[in-house]
Amino acid sequence: MDIALEQVGYTYAAGTPFQKQALHDVNVRIPSGSYTAIIGHTGSGKSTLLQHLNGLLKPTAGIVRIGDTQVTKETKGKQLKPIRRKVGIVFQFPEHQLFEENVLKDIMFGPLNFGVEEEEAKARALRWIERLGLPEGTAEKSPFDLSGGQMRRVAIAGVLAMEPDVLVLDEPTAGLDPAGRKEIMDLFYELHEQRDMTTILVTHSMEDAARYADHMIVMHDGMDVLQGPPGEVFADAERLAEWRLGVPRTVSFQRLYEEGAGLPPGPPALTEEQLAAYLAADLGKGGGAS
Amino acid sequence: MERILSLQDVRFTYTPDDPDGRHAVDGVSFDMHAGEWIAVVGHNGSGKSTLARLMIGLLFPQEGTVGLFGDTLTEDNLWEKRSQMGMVFQNPDNQFVGATVQDDVAFALENNGIPFEEMTLRVQNALKQVKMDTFLDHEPQHLSGGQKQRVAIAGALALRPRLLILDEATSMLDPQGREEVIRVILDLREKTGLSVISITHDLEEALLADRVVVMNGGRKFAEGTPQEVFLKGEALTELGLDLPFAMRLSALLGEQGIGTEPGTMTERKLVEQLWTLRSNR
Numbered sequence A: 001m002d003i004a005l006e007q008v009g010y011t012y013a014a015g016t017p018f019q020k021q022a023l024h025d026v027n028v029r030i031p032s033g034s035y036t037a038i039i040g041h042t043g044s045g046k047s048t049l050l051q052h053l054n055g056l057l058k059p060t061a062g063i064v065r066i067g068d069t070q071v072t073k074e075t076k077g078k079q080l081k082p083i084r085r086k087v088g089i090v091f092q093f094p095e096h097q098l099f100e101e102n103v104l105k106d107i108m109f110g111p112l113n114f115g116v117e118e119e120e121a122k123a124r125a126l127r128w129i130e131r132l133g134l135p136e137g138t139a140e141k142s143p144f145d146l147s148g149g150q151m152r153r154v155a156i157a158g159v160l161a162m163e164p165d166v167l168v169l170d171e172p173t174a175g176l177d178p179a180g181r182k183e184i185m186d187l188f189y190e191l192h193e194q195r196d197m198t199t200i201l202v203t204h205s206m207e208d209a210a211r212y213a214d215h216m217i218v219m220h221d222g223m224d225v226l227q228g229p230p231g232e233v234f235a236d237a238e239r240l241a242e243w244r245l246g247v248p249r250t251v252s253f254q255r256l257y258e259e260g261a262g263l264p265p266g267p268p269a270l271t272e273e274q275l276a277a278y279l280a281a282d283l284g285k286g287g288g289a290s
Numbered sequence B: 001m002e003r004i005l006s007l008q009d010v011r012f013t014y015t016p017d018d019p020d021g022r023h024a025v026d027g028v029s030f031d032m033h034a035g036e037w038i039a040v041v042g043h044n045g046s047g048k049s050t051l052a053r054l055m056i057g058l059l060f061p062q063e064g065t066v067g068l069f070g071d072t073l074t075e076d077n078l079w080e081k082r083s084q085m086g087m088v089f090q091n092p093d094n095q096f097v098g099a100t101v102q103d104d105v106a107f108a109l110e111n112n113g114i115p116f117e118e119m120t121l122r123v124q125n126a127l128k129q130v131k132m133d134t135f136l137d138h139e140p141q142h143l144s145g146g147q148k149q150r151v152a153i154a155g156a157l158a159l160r161p162r163l164l165i166l167d168e169a170t171s172m173l174d175p176q177g178r179e180e181v182i183r184v185i186l187d188l189r190e191k192t193g194l195s196v197i198s199i200t201h202d203l204e205e206a207l208l209a210d211r212v213v214v215m216n217g218g219r220k221f222a223e224g225t226p227q228e229v230f231l232k233g234e235a236l237t238e239l240g241l242d243l244p245f246a247m248r249l250s251a252l253l254g255e256q257g258i259g260t261e262p263g264t265m266t267e268r269k270l271v272e273q274l275w276t277l278r279s280n281r
């Protein structure tokens, strides 16, 4: 399912003193099956953009295309239901999507709402609870009696249990412990690969964007200012700095090394493994290069 | 040195009536001196936020004591102690009380009886420190995630606390924003002797602390300087933690036959070793 935003604008609280234009003339294309990372400093419009991807917000200008469905400011609420079952969103604050009396019911809600049988919904919920590393007994607990990271895991489980075609993630690892962060990012990647799930990740972690994404969108003050593969986006640190963004730690370390060694900047190392291989090659070790 | 905080054998369970109920905090002790920066790390559900709630008296331990500024925390001295502390919660939405950003930051100051003029000044200052001074009349609920966290931090700074407790307070800031906020707090510590407890999953941030406390399943697993704690290596990764970037990279380089000094934790030290290796090649 291809997704495209054409000349999309969004204004919060239009016509009030709090009016705030959060998106200006945004044009982006997210091809079916891609893994797209969206980066941008605080308040640049990332979460606002994401909420257009399943019709939670309707553009106040322009068109959002999600597969065959077209969303404009005139689109009626009930036309959006088919989109909501195909596009699953994990929100920035997990509390915003938890509401049931216990975790099991909370995770079952999405599948049941979209017509999955009770038994199957329960089986899925239990499977995802385990897959997300939640402690025993969590299914029966109130989602509000959990730690922050446990709530995050439940919110993710709830969205995955819907088995969406498109997975939209707004800072999904905030609050996860380092091991959980890696496991869950790897899990998203696995689903992306195995089920060809279109994945859209908003993140402040340049490392995650570099490691997992094949396409990137840079937001700045409500506008899309750059789109391209991570290798290109992270090659130009100076431009990123203009948008108050930086490069992944691997790249800043690589540049530091190159500078001290008097080397010209090489292609950015997008993962720690790539960086180690690059350094080893330069030091005449490892892969055999001199 | 003055003791700001002292936990002694603190135990707490959310389910005191359940005989099989787990303790969220299970016999934890540690002390903190004035001006110290302590990072608390640990897996999800290891008891970090519960510990923070015990420190500011939102919860009271079933066993053990929490000491603050030299006295044991009780229902009677709770407000007096709390007026000297600032706390930023894991989810800023749980913290907002004011209808506008400036009312929100002013709220606790008003409660502490700060005169109007000084209050206005402090609110402005605190919001400027976190770069939110152009949002005075905005509704806190209608801000972006990172903006909410900045306002919550301003609320705690405006109190000019002696002890600041941050519960993953910068988890949704962009890397630059995170650095800026940390610098502001380090600066305050320098100038005012502020003591800081920072609960975090960001191990690079933990490296900046004077001391790191590692929680595991409600217990204190380790305590020491970042150097001492991260030298535990594998033992930490088994607890759901990780090692700082420089240590991970050193390990990967080791696999490629490039030896670096064990326990190199900062990027600066690592790159210097690599430059030396290169020139001795």
Ligand SMILES: Nc1ncnc2c1ncn2[C@@H]1O[C@H](COP(=O)(O)OP(=O)(O)OP(=O)(O)O)[C@@H](O)[C@H]1O
Pocket (backbone or CB within 6 Å): A012, A013, A020, A021, A022, A040, A041, A042, A043, A044, A045, A046, A047, A048, A049, A092, B141, B142, B143, B144, B145, B146, B147, B172
């Ligand atoms: N409900 C709302 N009402 C009014 N303004 C809003 C609302 N939500 C967000 N805004 C404003 O719109 C702009 C974009 O916000 P958005 O949440 O999209 O940013 P973001 O890129 O997700 O930031 P962050 O990284 O901090 O989460 C911000 O200036 C914010 O203050």
Ligand SMILES: Nc1ncnc2c1ncn2[C@@H]1O[C@H](COP(=O)(O)OP(=O)(O)OP(=O)(O)O)[C@@H](O)[C@H]1O
Pocket (backbone or CB within 6 Å): A144, A145, A146, A147, A148, A149, A150, A175, A177, B014, B024, B042, B043, B044, B045, B046, B047, B048, B049, B050, B051, B090
């Ligand atoms: N209000 C509550 N009622 C019942 N149990 C709770 C409550 N809050 C937390 N718990 C449980 O207490 C334990 C410790 O939780 P706590 O929130 O202190 O963990 P944490 O270390 O802060 O985790 P995280 O990194 O996920 O924020 C967890 O097992 C959690 O499920």
Ligand SMILES: [Mg+2]
Pocket (backbone or CB within 6 Å): A046, A047, A048, A092, A170, B144, B145, B146
């Ligand atoms: Mg956001």
Ligand SMILES: [Mg+2]
Pocket (backbone or CB within 6 Å): A147, A148, A149, B048, B049, B050, B090, B167
């Ligand atoms: Mg917590």
